[in-house]
Amino acid sequence: MAEMILIETHGKVGLIRLNRPAALNALCDPLMAELGAQLLAFDADPAIAAIVLTGSEKAFAAGADIKEMLPRRYPDVLFNDFITQWETITRIKKPVIAAVAGFALGGGCELAMMCDIVLAADTAKFGQPEINLGVIPGAGGTQRLTRAVGKAKAMEMILSGRMMDAAEAERANLVARVVPAEQLIPEALKLGEKLATLSPVALMVAKQAVNRAFETTLSEGVRVERSLFLPLFGTPDQQEGMAAFAEKRKPRFGQS
Numbered sequence: 001m002a003e004m005i006l007i008e009t010h011g012k013v014g015l016i017r018l019n020r021p022a023a024l025n026a027l028c029d030p031l032m033a034e035l036g037a038q039l040l041a042f043d044a045d046p047a048i049a050a051i052v053l054t055g056s057e058k059a060f061a062a063g064a065d066i067k068e069m070l071p072r073r074y075p076d077v078l079f080n081d082f083i084t085q086w087e088t089i090t091r092i093k094k095p096v097i098a099a100v101a102g103f104a105l106g107g108g109c110e111l112a113m114m115c116d117i118v119l120a121a122d123t124a125k126f127g128q129p130e131i132n133l134g135v136i137p138g139a140g141g142t143q144r145l146t147r148a149v150g151k152a153k154a155m156e157m158i159l160s161g162r163m164m165d166a167a168e169a170e171r172a173n174l175v176a177r178v179v180p181a182e183q184l185i186p187e188a189l190k191l192g193e194k195l196a197t198l199s200p201v202a203l204m205v206a207k208q209a210v211n212r213a214f215e216t217t218l219s220e221g222v223r224v225e226r227s228l229f230l231p232l233f234g235t236p237d238q239q240e241g242m243a244a245f246a247e248k249r250k251p252r253f254g255q256s
């Protein structure tokens, strides 16, 4: 059987390509298990500083595998716990960049939204079409899409199943930026390489701080930010970063 994901490394950037082209990268259990294991492996690998997750030109992922879900019944879905492996990506400490071309639908859109930064090709199409299947999003779509694009668009997309193209997704703050399709992977790798030159510990806590904004009030979030910011003054990277600025040279982070 063909591998469901393909792995490359580019310097300190780990690239994961979803690889079920015949099914538009539908996210079946074995694929999600492979993806989760690889994300954890890159996270634990000191030679890797950032991760790029992508699909094919036609589809980032067209959703969870509908044919696999078809026979499932409640309460089996409750006991067999098919949710757990979807959440691995939210536990990754290194920055994860989604590079989305083509369809990012249902679980595919949810997977992209679980990444830290989403870059989109001008061919990308985002949507939560679960309503057409008689269900609703099940991997955070009702929550993350609403927080990203606001109630008006999220409600319309989730209730009607309408897709958003890349330009609309950028206007609606669902993606960080849109690039020509042929530039998608080079741009994502370039961004990953840039992150790889920065302080690993600062990147990790920056992620934590931004993610906290989705979970809490402003005053509590500001307190969390402070509690993450102040200990950075005990790190070699803070000394190196500030000394390098004062000495007009490039910092060398993560050396000790």
Ligand code: DAK
Pocket (backbone or CB within 6 Å): 022, 023, 024, 026, 027, 062, 063, 064, 065, 066, 067, 082, 083, 084, 086, 103, 105, 106, 107, 108, 110, 129, 130, 132, 133, 137, 138, 139
């Ligand atoms: N699942 C399984 N197969 C899929 C698929 C999917 N989501 N999407 C596409 N395919 C398969 C098609 O069946 C077809 O296979 P063959 O018939 O050739 O064997 C092949 O991919 C090519 O698809 P099409 O022939 O349909 O290609 P088109 O270009 O005509 O159309 C399309 C592209 C993306 C518009 C269309 O394929 C489509 O509508 N796909 C379904 C999109 C969708 O409804 N996605 C949402 C699925 S529900 C959860 C986590 C996540 C979820 C739920 C729970 N937990 C953790 C609890 C998520 C749920 C979903 O994502």
